[in-house]
Amino acid sequence: MRSDVKSELIRIVGAQRATDRPEDRVAYSYDAYTREHLPDIVLFPLTTREVSAVMKTAFRESVPVTARGSATNLAGEAVPLRGGIVLALSRMDRILSIDAENFRAVVQPGVINHDFQTAVGRLGLLYPPDPSSWMVCSMGGNVCTNAGGPKTVKYGVTRDYLIGLTVVLANGEVLDVRETHFRNGSGYNLTHLFCGSEGTLGIITEITVRLVAKPKATRTLRADFPNLEDSGKAVADIIGSGIVPSALELLDDVVISAVEADAHLGLPPDVEGILLVEVDGEPESLDPQVNRIENVLTANHAVRVIAAKDDAEAQSLWTARRAAFSVMSRLRPTVVMEDATVPVSNLPAMIRKVRESANRHGVRIGVVAHAGDGNLHPLVVFDKRDEEEVERVQRATEEIYREALALGGTLSGEHGIGISKAGLLTLQLDPVAMAVTRAIKQGLDPKGILNPGKFI
Ligand SMILES: Cc1cc2nc3c(=O)[nH]c(=O)nc-3n(C[C@H](O)[C@H](O)[C@H](O)COP(=O)(O)OP(=O)(O)OC[C@H]3O[C@@H](n4cnc5c(N)ncnc54)[C@H](O)[C@@H]3O)c2cc1C
Numbered sequence: 001m002r003s004d005v006k007s008e009l010i011r012i013v014g015a016q017r018a019t020d021r022p023e024d025r026v027a028y029s030y031d032a033y034t035r036e037h038l039p040d041i042v043l044f045p046l047t048t049r050e051v052s053a054v055m056k057t058a059f060r061e062s063v064p065v066t067a068r069g070s071a072t073n074l075a076g077e078a079v080p081l082r083g084g085i086v087l088a089l090s091r092m093d094r095i096l097s098i099d100a101e102n103f104r105a106v107v108q109p110g111v112i113n114h115d116f117q118t119a120v121g122r123l124g125l126l127y128p129p130d131p132s133s134w135m136v137c138s139m140g141g142n143v144c145t146n147a148g149g150p151k152t153v154k155y156g157v158t159r160d161y162l163i164g165l166t167v168v169l170a171n172g173e174v175l176d177v178r179e180t181h182f183r184n185g186s187g188y189n190l191t192h193l194f195c196g197s198e199g200t201l202g203i204i205t206e207i208t209v210r211l212v213a214k215p216k217a218t219r220t221l222r223a224d225f226p227n228l229e230d231s232g233k234a235v236a237d238i239i240g241s242g243i244v245p246s247a248l249e250l251l252d253d254v255v256i257s258a259v260e261a262d263a264h265l266g267l268p269p270d271v272e273g274i275l276l277v278e279v280d281g282e283p284e285s286l287d288p289q290v291n292r293i294e295n296v297l298t299a300n301h302a303v304r305v306i307a308a309k310d311d312a313e314a315q316s317l318w319t320a321r322r323a324a325f326s327v328m329s330r331l332r333p334t335v336v337m338e339d340a341t342v343p344v345s346n347l348p349a350m351i352r353k354v355r356e357s358a359n360r361h362g363v364r365i366g367v368v369a370h371a372g373d374g375n376l377h378p379l380v381v382f383d384k385r386d387e388e389e390v391e392r393v394q395r396a397t398e399e400i401y402r403e404a405l406a407l408g409g410t411l412s413g414e415h416g417i418g419i420s421k422a423g424l425l426t427l428q429l430d431p432v433a434m435a436v437t438r439a440i441k442q443g444l445d446p447k448g449i450l451n452p453g454k455f456i
Contacts, residue, residue: 001040005061012053017044028086033076034334034384035419039086046091048166048174048205056172058449066451067199069141072133074337075418077198081453089140095119103211109140109204126214128155132322140204146196148414150247153372159195164208167194170445178208198416199451201444215280219290220314223302224271228252231273232348234300235371239344243292247278248372249321255366259320262327276317324368332381338397340404341413344374353403354378361396375413417455425455
């Protein structure tokens, strides 16, 4: 980047909120995937106006800009693949308003999901999208990946709660699509266009979301299965019977033993799969749901079904699920969490295919899943410095995604495409869909400066 352009950018945000020190550039060169690339400069704007001024300069000079929330994405979406500017939104971290009467809130993109959940929870409200990374991931990142989480099976994903955005476009213009009413039938849904766009269409600087009333009670069950495919069948049967749990998560034996070795939560050593099931609602509505779920679990050969005695016990079960990625990352130098998603009735078949691919290519893969909506996260552990092992991992994961598509599924349930699956996107989108995708990108980012090298 030319030094005069750099100086202009530093003047916009101020020297305190800009850095091009080598160690900072390294810190902002990677995310939770395996790739890295150095940016030329990292900027920390505080306002929409500053973001707009940065984009005007970047547009004039054709400098690449990669927006960054907390960099927890698992597909290389926040890696500044062509250098240029990393626009770190982490300091735009204010909750601007919570309107409890009208069930809505406005936040800046750097607000951490869990902080927001806590703030609305104090008012008896719930913001359901709850990625397992909620302690650290940002609301802006959640919008741009259309994040889901354990509660998705009942409540839906980020898109279902998004009602307005302020977006700085590639040329620095500010697009305000904040909805003033829940019902709006005027024109294209521009808000949703930016949801899941992985920073390739604009920089989000304000987010308006819908809230719901917090359920009065929850119950959590753990079911242990000697056979993993039976646990997948139980999931399909629970959903197929019309019960809607508020969470339905799966852990396989590879993950169970890694969690147990690390956290000593008393998980059983002798099973291939654990299901965590949560129901929520009015207190009196829960017993009948729990009874029906227990029947389905037992009919599918669960050897134990244990109800959490209290909130602390339930939380310890959820800790086991949320810890999966970090404990697996201690097994080998590299861990990648994949994101194949299939119709829930095909969950047992998909689980089988993952295991077959792992065995065929000699790759170690654990599985966790937002099982209630068929969203499987094969956790692949390896050493990215070993080229031969990397090749085997690539063969196994490509096979897994091809199987997911063959079973009527998708390449991503929630993590997005980023760098990791850019080469596979044409397997899912036909040439017409690809052409429409490119036309949208070209229309909004004619110089291709927004997060270049990602999914398109
Ligand atoms: C342990 C672990 C568990 C996870 N569990 C889940 C899960 O349950 N569900 C789930 O959906 N994901 C999960 N993830 C993935 C990740 O946390 C989500 O994708 C999350 O939404 C990313 O948020 P972030 O703030 O880290 O965004 P980043 O990683 O910083 O960015 C993600 C993308 O959004 C873009 N972006 C970020 N902010 C903006 C902005 N303001 N304007 C424009 N573009 C922007 C970036 O350029 C990038 O393309 C998990 C990750 C980890 C490490």
